[in-house]
Each structure stands twice: as C-alpha cells, then as structure tokens.
Amino acid sequence: MTEAELLKLIQGGENIHVEFKKSTHEITKDVYDTVCAFSNRDGGTILLGVKDNREVLGVAPDAVDRMKKDFVTSINNGQKINPPLYLQPETCTVNGRTLLVIQVPSGSQVCRHHGRIFDRSHEADIDITDNSDLVYQLYARKSGSYFVNKVTRFQMDDLRSDLIERARAMTASRTANHPWKSLSDEELLRSAGLILKDPERLLEGITLAAILLFGKDSTILSVLPQHKTDAIFRVENLDRYDDRDVIITNLLETYDRLIAFGQKHLSDPFVQEGVQSVSARDRILREICSNSLAHRDYSSGYVAKFVIERDRLYTENANRSHGHGALHLSSFEPYAKNPPISKVFREIGLADELGSGMRNTYKYTKLYSGGTPEFIEGDVFRTVVPLAPIALAKVGPQDTTQVTTQVTTQVTTQVAILVFCTEPRSKVEIMEHCGYKNAKNFTQNHLRPLIESGQLQMTIPEKPRSRNQKYVVVQGEPQDDGSHHR
Structure with missing residues (x-):
C-alpha cells in the first residue's frame, strides 16, 4: 500500500474492516484473534505499529524481520490457526516510521484460533465459540450450498x-x-x-x-418452527401497537397478507409517472415485501418484521451478509441469497431480475414521499422507506373503532393498576405488571390521571421524584371494575 492510502486508512479509524495493533516489538496474541475474525467475516486490514487512537508508533526496525517470520510461522501452524492461512505481512513506511500491514481475505472455511472461533463486529473481535446460534449462522455463511x-x-x-x-x-x-x-x-x-x-x-x-x-x-x-413474519402498525400507541398481524404460513400467502396490511394502513395518493398514473405505494410494497421473503436467511431464529410508524416504513430480516453498512445504488453488487425462491418469485411476477428491487424502491419512494430509502446490510438486513404525513392521512368518514379501542385499553390498564396497588408499589413494578416500557407515556396516560382523580396517591407526596417513591390506592375508593364480588 502507498503512504497516502495508509494515511487515509488510519484517519478513518478502526471499523469492521480495519484494526490497529500497537505491536512494536512482537506479535501479540490478539493479532491472531483479529486474523481469525477477519477471515470468518469479510476480510480486513491489520496495521501493526499503530495505537487505537490512530497514533503512529511504528515497529522497531530491528524487530521487523523477526515479527514477520513469527507471524508467517504461526498462521501456517494448524495447531494455532485452523485451517492454516497463507498470509505475508507487507512492510510500509508512514511519516518515516515502519509499519507492518497484514491483508486478510475472507476465508471459505470457518477459522479457529487455538480452538476458539472469532467473528468481527464493528471494531471488536468477538469470541462466539460458546454461542451455538452465532456459530451455526457462521457455518451457514461459509457453506457452499444454500x-x-x-x-x-x-x-x-x-x-x-x-x-x-x-x-x-x-x-x-x-x-x-x-x-x-x-x-x-x-x-x-x-x-x-x-x-x-x-x-x-x-x-x-x-x-x-x-x-x-x-x-x-x-x-x-x-x-422451520422459527418461521414467522410480524407486521406491526405503530402510530398512536407507541408502547405496543395499533394493529398487528403475526403471519406464520407459506411465502405466497405471507406476501398477500403483508401487501394487504400495508394497503390497509397507507394511503394511496395520486402519483403520475410520465403520462400514466401509478400506485407508488403498491410498487414500494411489492419490492420490499418480495425482497424480505426471497432473500431472508431462513436458518436464523430472528423474527422478520414489517413495521409502519408515523414517519417511516421499515422491514427487518435475518440475512447471510456479504458486507456491512449502507448500500448505495451506484456501487452495490446484488447476491442471490435463496436462488430457488427468487426464481419462483420471478416466474410468477412477484419480483424481477436481481437488483431491480433496490432501483425500483428508490424510484417510487421519490414519487411517494420525496425521500430516499435506506438499505442496510448486515446479519440483519434492514430497509427503511421514509413516509410523508399524507401517507398516514385518513380520508372520508372517520372510523371511531380505533379511538374506542384506545379508550378501552386505557381504562383496562388503570383498573389493573388500582387492583395491583392495594399495597405500595414502585413505578417500575407497576409498569412491569402492566407490560409497559415507556415511563414517560405510562406516567402521562395512566399514573397521573389516577392521582389527579384521587384514586391513587404517592407514599412520599412531598418528593414526587424520589427514587423511593411508591403508589398505593386511596382507601375507600373502588379497587376493581366491580366484576368480582365475594
């Protein structure tokens, strides 16, 4: 590598493909952990003689030949690195200091260092030997078959x-x-x-x-007992959801239900492409739903998601990744993750040629919301489509069912609180009992109304924010909904 390329690499800092090691006089053990992790993931570059904070120390000149020999000997030793690797450190100079540069390609087999399996995650080498699920996924990625x-x-x-x-x-x-x-x-x-x-x-x-x-x-x-797709509409009730469809069936009917779920909750404003009007909403749904189903890693237990929120629509699914980070339309290279499924989808018209889904999603998102979609590659593949306010706008007579459901949920929750708080309880205990996680919303929607109505009281009213604060039912007030009588 040239000095300019090395300086650029150092300025960019450590990441999933770059690792700095101080190693000024000898090869330390963690260098081989990184070699193993890079081989198991997507490959990478190790710079010896550079500290984590990007400071260039350099390798001691009298130690360069010995370190290179020790490194080559170690990685060719099947007792240390299995399977043995064949790498040669390169001597380079930066700011007058000598560095050893090790380029590690992605291996075709799972690599172990002293019997331990390492994987790369952001800037760290993770020992996954005892995590059977991660090891299984690693072997699946390295497998020559699908x-x-x-x-x-x-x-x-x-x-x-x-x-x-x-x-x-x-x-x-x-x-x-x-x-x-x-x-x-x-x-x-x-x-x-x-x-x-x-x-x-x-x-x-x-x-x-x-x-x-x-x-x-x-x-x-x-x-495949782990096969499931969770469709969620979360706009008003942010703690839980406003609507949900848990889909556990074949891919054709899963596709139908995902499309129907999206059409149910997203409006379809007039959009013109050339001289013709098109349904940009339906085109986007077709691309992201077929992509999630055709390219999912079905060996993983990760639950695939299709989520509609106030300002975005996104999908998540397990993935046999070929890289990490955001994909760009101008430079991404499509890979077939499940060729037989993709082939059937193409034949029946639910998908087009490989790579077209990303281009079409870009095109129709611009027409639908004016935004730019994101495609994020990793062990979990994530597609994010920004939504404009009109996408969730309701037209015509308003359906009061949702409002009624929200009111019923609020009343049910408050009754549960009163029953639970016959003894003093902390906010954390009450939230866990009722299944809520967002403390701010829970306080505003449930605790505060009960306190203001005089049904619930604080045990330390003079210090509302005390960490020892608990809540208890006011004696004489109703403690249940009247449906239980002795």
Whole structure:
C-alpha cells in the first residue's frame, strides 16, 4: 500500500474492516484473534505499529524481520490457526516510521484460533465459540450450498396443490405459453429446482424452499418452527401497537397478507409517472415485501418484521451478509441469497431480475414521499422507506373503532393498576405488571390521571421524584371494575 492510502486508512479509524495493533516489538496474541475474525467475516486490514487512537508508533526496525517470520510461522501452524492461512505481512513506511500491514481475505472455511472461533463486529473481535446460534449462522455463511436447498423426507402430499396451481396460473397470465402450463406438479417443482438429490445421504426429495413456498402450515412448522413474519402498525400507541398481524404460513400467502396490511394502513395518493398514473405505494410494497421473503436467511431464529410508524416504513430480516453498512445504488453488487425462491418469485411476477428491487424502491419512494430509502446490510438486513404525513392521512368518514379501542385499553390498564396497588408499589413494578416500557407515556396516560382523580396517591407526596417513591390506592375508593364480588 502507498503512504497516502495508509494515511487515509488510519484517519478513518478502526471499523469492521480495519484494526490497529500497537505491536512494536512482537506479535501479540490478539493479532491472531483479529486474523481469525477477519477471515470468518469479510476480510480486513491489520496495521501493526499503530495505537487505537490512530497514533503512529511504528515497529522497531530491528524487530521487523523477526515479527514477520513469527507471524508467517504461526498462521501456517494448524495447531494455532485452523485451517492454516497463507498470509505475508507487507512492510510500509508512514511519516518515516515502519509499519507492518497484514491483508486478510475472507476465508471459505470457518477459522479457529487455538480452538476458539472469532467473528468481527464493528471494531471488536468477538469470541462466539460458546454461542451455538452465532456459530451455526457462521457455518451457514461459509457453506457452499444454500440452506433452502436442504433435501427433506417430505412428499408431494405434504404440499398444497392449490398453491402450485396458483403459481402455474400466475405464470400463464404473464406468458401465454409458459412451460409450467403443461407440466405436472412434480415436473414443475423439478424444473424450479425444488426437488433435488442429496449426494451425501443419497436421498431425493422436496427441498425446504419447496415447503416454504407451497407447504401446508403444519409441514412448515415441523421443519422451520422459527418461521414467522410480524407486521406491526405503530402510530398512536407507541408502547405496543395499533394493529398487528403475526403471519406464520407459506411465502405466497405471507406476501398477500403483508401487501394487504400495508394497503390497509397507507394511503394511496395520486402519483403520475410520465403520462400514466401509478400506485407508488403498491410498487414500494411489492419490492420490499418480495425482497424480505426471497432473500431472508431462513436458518436464523430472528423474527422478520414489517413495521409502519408515523414517519417511516421499515422491514427487518435475518440475512447471510456479504458486507456491512449502507448500500448505495451506484456501487452495490446484488447476491442471490435463496436462488430457488427468487426464481419462483420471478416466474410468477412477484419480483424481477436481481437488483431491480433496490432501483425500483428508490424510484417510487421519490414519487411517494420525496425521500430516499435506506438499505442496510448486515446479519440483519434492514430497509427503511421514509413516509410523508399524507401517507398516514385518513380520508372520508372517520372510523371511531380505533379511538374506542384506545379508550378501552386505557381504562383496562388503570383498573389493573388500582387492583395491583392495594399495597405500595414502585413505578417500575407497576409498569412491569402492566407490560409497559415507556415511563414517560405510562406516567402521562395512566399514573397521573389516577392521582389527579384521587384514586391513587404517592407514599412520599412531598418528593414526587424520589427514587423511593411508591403508589398505593386511596382507601375507600373502588379497587376493581366491580366484576368480582365475594
């Protein structure tokens, strides 16, 4: 590396791809932890002779050759680094001082240092050896095959023929002579790569992808009990939610319910593209919902989310990451995370070619809200679409159901407080009992009205903010809703 490139690297500080080590006279143990972490993640650069605060100390000139030899010997030792790595430190000069630069590529196998597995997270090397879930995800990332291609022992009877027929009809509506039109159900699955042969077990059968797309709910739960998508509308009740749909079913019907949930809560203002009017809302929903379903890491137990808030809409899903940080339209490189699922989505018209979803989301978000969407890559992939106030505007006669529900919730919560506080209780105890986390909203909406109405009193009224403050029911006042009588 040139001196200018090194100076730029140092000025940028440590991050998920850059690590500084003081190491002026010898290679310290934590250098090998970082080598292991970089190999297991996305690769990176280690600078020896630089402190964490970016101060360039340099490596002692008389120690350079010895340190290089020690490093190369250690990483080629299978007892220390397994599998052995073949790296060569580079000698560079910055401000007249000698640095050793180690470029670590991303490895194809899981790397261990003295039997421990390290992963890279922001600026730190994390020992994940005893975290079985993180280790499993790491092996899944390094695996040459795709998780959804795993062959199962389930049969065609465990799939829903009506869903396969629906997929066949959807392709026919887009392409009159589509090959799937004349294929049997089994032939259709084979052509889509949903029936494969496991060379190790010598077993041929339908894959996890086939079950996710066309399986019965009971079949899906038996092989992927963690599969779930949580759709949440949270605009008024910020402690919990205003509306929610927990979706545990096949991907086709999950897509339908996510789209319906978004259409239910987002308005569809007039938008013109060229000389035609388009539904920018529906275009955005199509792209982000299909992306979340087609590119999700189904081996993870992380619950996928589709959330609508006052100023934004976002999705989150587990991800087999190929990098970290925000993706940019001009430079990102798309990767197929679940090729067989993506293929079916393209054939039936729920998605287009790889990478088009990001471009379309940019395009239609500009038309819908005037904002710029964010795509954040990591072990959890996050898409954020900014919303304009009009997106949540309600038109026509107002539905009083939601208001009535909120009032009922408030009354129920206050009754629960009065029943619970027959003995003095702290605010934390009351909030935990009622299932609330936001102390400010809880005080404003529930505690204060009860105190002002004379039903609840503080045990230390002269010091309202005392950390020992507790709340108790005022004697003589009603303590329940009258539905329990002795």
